[in-house]
Amino acid sequence: MESFNSLIIKTRTSVFFGYLSSICLVILATLLCELLSFFFLPVNLLMIYLLTVLFTALKLGFEPAIAAVSLSGFVYNYLYVSPRFDFNFLDKEYIATYFGLFVTGAVISSLVTKVAERAEALRIREAETSCLYSLSRKLAVSGNTESILQSVVSNVEESIKSPIALFLAQNDQLGIAAVSSQLALDQEEVDIANWSYQQNSTAGYGTESFNKGKLIFFPLRTVSRTLGVLVIEFDERLVFTYDQLYRLAEAFAAQTAMALERVNLSTLAEQAHILQSRQNLERALLNSVSHDLRSPLSTITGVLSSILDSGENLNEQVRKELLENAKDEAARLNRFVGNLLDLTRLEAGSTVLKMEPCDVQDLIGCSLAAIDRKLKGRDVNVMLAENLPMVPMDLVLMNQVIINLLDNAIKYSPILSAIQISAHCTSDNLVLRVVDAGAGVPEYELKKIFEKFYRIPEPESVKGTGLGLSICNGIVEAHSGKIRAENLKDGGFAVTIEIPLFGAVMEKETINVT
Amino acid sequence: MSLESRGIVSTRVLVVDDEPAIQKFLRSVLVAEGFTLNVTDNGKSALSAAVLFKPDIILLDLGLPDIDGVEVIKRIREWSAVPIIVLSVREQEGDKVKALDAGADDYLTKPFGMAELLARVRVALRRFVQASDPVFRSLDLEVDLARRRVTVKGEEVQLTPTEYELLRFMVTHAGKVITHNQILMQLWGVAYVDQRQVLRVNISNLRQKIEEDASRPRYIATEPGVGYRFCSLS
Numbered sequence: 001m002e003s004f005n006s007l008i009i010k011t012r013t014s015v016f017f018g019y020l021s022s023i024c025l026v027i028l029a030t031l032l033c034e035l036l037s038f039f040f041l042p043v044n045l046l047m048i049y050l051l052t053v054l055f056t057a058l059k060l061g062f063e064p065a066i067a068a069v070s071l072s073g074f075v076y077n078y079l080y081v082s083p084r085f086d087f088n089f090l091d092k093e094y095i096a097t098y099f100g101l102f103v104t105g106a107v108i109s110s111l112v113t114k115v116a117e118r119a120e121a122l123r124i125r126e127a128e129t130s131c132l133y134s135l136s137r138k139l140a141v142s143g144n145t146e147s148i149l150q151s152v153v154s155n156v157e158e159s160i161k162s163p164i165a166l167f168l169a170q171n172d173q174l175g176i177a178a179v180s181s182q183l184a185l186d187q188e189e190v191d192i193a194n195w196s197y198q199q200n201s202t203a204g205y206g207t208e209s210f211n212k213g214k215l216i217f218f219p220l221r222t223v224s225r226t227l228g229v230l231v232i233e234f235d236e237r238l239v240f241t242y243d244q245l246y247r248l249a250e251a252f253a254a255q256t257a258m259a260l261e262r263v264n265l266s267t268l269a270e271q272a273h274i275l276q277s278r279q280n281l282e283r284a285l286l287n288s289v290s291h292d293l294r295s296p297l298s299t300i301t302g303v304l305s306s307i308l309d310s311g312e313n314l315n316e317q318v319r320k321e322l323l324e325n326a327k328d329e330a331a332r333l334n335r336f337v338g339n340l341l342d343l344t345r346l347e348a349g350s351t352v353l354k355m356e357p358c359d360v361q362d363l364i365g366c367s368l369a370a371i372d373r374k375l376k377g378r379d380v381n382v383m384l385a386e387n388l389p390m391v392p393m394d395l396v397l398m399n400q401v402i403i404n405l406l407d408n409a410i411k412y413s414p415i416l417s418a419i420q421i422s423a424h425c426t427s428d429n430l431v432l433r434v435v436d437a438g439a440g441v442p443e444y445e446l447k448k449i450f451e452k453f454y455r456i457p458e459p460e461s462v463k464g465t466g467l468g469l470s471i472c473n474g475i476v477e478a479h480s481g482k483i484r485a486e487n488l489k490d491g492g493f494a495v496t497i498e499i500p501l502f503g504a505v506m507e508k509e510t511i512n513v514t
Numbered sequence: 515m516s517l518e519s520r521g522i523v524s525t526r527v528l529v530v531d532d533e534p535a536i537q538k539f540l541r542s543v544l545v546a547e548g549f550t551l552n553v554t555d556n557g558k559s560a561l562s563a564a565v566l567f568k569p570d571i572i573l574l575d576l577g578l579p580d581i582d583g584v585e586v587i588k589r590i591r592e593w594s595a596v597p598i599i600v601l602s603v604r605e606q607e608g609d610k611v612k613a614l615d616a617g618a619d620d621y622l623t624k625p626f627g628m629a630e631l632l633a634r635v636r637v638a639l640r641r642f643v644q645a646s647d648p649v650f651r652s653l654d655l656e657v658d659l660a661r662r663r664v665t666v667k668g669e670e671v672q673l674t675p676t677e678y679e680l681l682r683f684m685v686t687h688a689g690k691v692i693t694h695n696q697i698l699m700q701l702w703g704v705a706y707v708d709q710r711q712v713l714r715v716n717i718s719n720l721r722q723k724i725e726e727d728a729s730r731p732r733y734i735a736t737e738p739g740v741g742y743r744f745c746s747l748s
Contacts, residue, residue, distance in 0.1 A: 327627075330625065334625055354739070356710060356711075357710075357711045357714070358714070359714050359715075359717075359718045361718065361721075361728055361729055362714065362717070362718065362736050364729055365721075365728070365729050365730060365731050365736060366735070366736040366737075366738050368729070368730050369730070369731070369735055369736075380730075382727075382729040382730070384729065390711055390714065390715075395736075395738050395739060396607055396738045396739035399738045
């Protein structure tokens with residue numbers, strides 16, 4: 001970006017200096033003419049004066065150029081129109097020459113100064129634009145209020161060289177949010193900022209209200225409301241005219257307001273999203289609790305009341321069936337409550353992992369033992385790689401993971417189909433895999449199954465809580481591990497877990513205390 | 515069949531639980547089994563009942579309103595070796611270990627079934643009527659404690675001295691849960707209490723030698739987060 005220091009604006013050059021310089025230039029031109037008068041006819045010396053006028057117009061502006069052309073005419077008459085060293089305004093030749101010189105000089109001056117002004121205006125415009133552009137670029141990447149305020153302050157300080165302060169409103173109370181170090185605001189100025197905020201109108205230097213000080217106050221307006229006030233100091237010694245500064249600062253205020261509004265809106269949107277997902281979750285929780293707690297309770301209540309009311313009329317076989325049913329439902333209720341507690345604890349972060357090097361075979365063994373009754377004689381193929389190391393993990397929690405995976409495998413695969421558990425190590429991870437012969441999960445739902453209360457729609461007969469896999473996910477994540485599900489090409493469904501070895505691996509052989 | 519059929523005096527059970535529904539359930543079931551019952555709902559009265567009622571076994575809930583259950587166990591253990599079975603919920607692994615290390619004999623996770631409760635009570639009481647038979651048998655496994663000989667399906671198994679000591683300690687406490695600390699203290703002494711991986715490796719090796727399928731052990735069951743239990747099967 002072109003620095004504004006280089007923008008020496010013509011209007012800043014004093015008028016007096018302009019005229020003085022033009023006189024000096026004419027004197028210089030005359031000295032040159034005196035030297036050249038030995039070689040050239042006086043008529044040709046006019047060109048020297050015209051060049052001087054052109055130069056004056058280019059560098060000093062229109063009025064000094066007109067002064068220069070007038071003066072040149074008189075000097076030319078005095079020196080080169082005979083008699084020398086005397087005025088002769090009646091010479092016809094001279095009148096024509098003077099008229100020609102003046103018109104040419106005036107036209108050239110006017111054209112040249114117009115071009116110069118336009119170029120100057122373009123330069124200013126371009127500098128302003130690039131100034132705003134650099135601000136908007138910085139603002140676009142600012143994700144929060146603090147970084148926006150910081151960008152604005154640093155940008156203004158850098159490009160305009162003016163001290164700046166930003167007020168932001170919170171609950172209709174205006175407070176200083178960011179301020180340049182060289183700017184100290186007194187109470188009166190804070191009051192003006194408040195007024196500007198309340199009235200939603202510009203105030204300060206050069207405006208209609210509170211125009212005594214050097215500060216200008218711009219409200220940060222958005223379509224719907226005012227967010228705060230931008231305060232900037234005007235200093236005549238600086239490169240900008242008041243109008244330019246005003247225009248720039250106004251644009252800065254608009255940009256700042258927009259950026260702040262954008263951040264506000266995105267925060268709101270995020271909150272709305274969080275709220276929405278929390279509501280969804282709560283709805284799912286309520287549905288799940290009402291369904292998963294009530295349905296076993298109604299079975300148990302039904303069984304108990306039927307036995308209480310008409311137990312004598314039921315034959316032994318029916319009674320036993322009813323009671324077994326009630327017992328299973330009670331167990332299911334217990335599992336659900338356990339799952340719910342596990343999940344709540346995991347999410348609340350109150351689960352502290354007890355990491356200890358564990359025997360993977362032992363892990364699988366206890367999981368199988370815990371779920372033995374449900375397996376009902378199914379084949380479980382355990383495939384362990386040779387020389388598996390001791391892997392650091394929380395055995396109780398990982399046990400829960402394997403139990404949940406096996407439980408799913410049992411529920412979602414054909415009765416009596418085999419289940420496979422395998423374990424091996426890569427250089428960094430322990431890889432555990434549970435494979436069943438079930439129909440799997442539609443591809444687009446593979447990720448969802450780790451979400452809370454998610455249940456695949458089919459088969460409906462399966463009684464689940466939709467919590468098992470999300471608990472697995474929570475526990476594996478707590479171990480800094482990964483869990484993923486996939487449908488296998490030739491049928492079946494696999495869940496794979498990776499648990500980092502953390503290097504703290506002990507070969508079984510190295511420990512053998514006897 | 516009640517446990518009382520052989521004895522003249524019925525077994526005295528002290529139940530300490532502050533939940534009326536559980537009290538009621540235990541009372542009806544245990545009385546039906548022929549036990550003599552004393553039920554209290556707090557730690558202080560449990561301590562005095564342990565003296566006055568002279569129970570043969572105590573069923574103790576860990577979450578008592580006044581004194582911590584583990585504290586109750588410690589105070590009783592100061593003067594009595596009466597079997598204590600802790601009743602707890604699943605989520606209290608840490609408390610279970612504390613209770614067992616404080617001297618409790620076993621634990622039951624709520625909710626539990628009747629058969630489970632009676633089995634644990636039997637195992638806990640058996641300590642007092644230990645058979646003098648030096649040969650321990652469970653399914654295909656035979657441990658001859660007198661001759662330090664272990665056979666599986668009649669074939670002798672070669673164990674290291676540590677493995678044998680481990681197995682001996684476990685079979686003499688068959689049916690009961692044993693914590694890591696208890697085993698480490700017994701086999702290696704106080705200095706090894708933190709060396710659980712040593713224990714895990716030995717358990718793993720022992721399983722390879724005596725279990726048919728070490729991935730689905732029948733004898734040495736792991737109680738996750740607590741310890742091990744040797745399952746006595748017939």
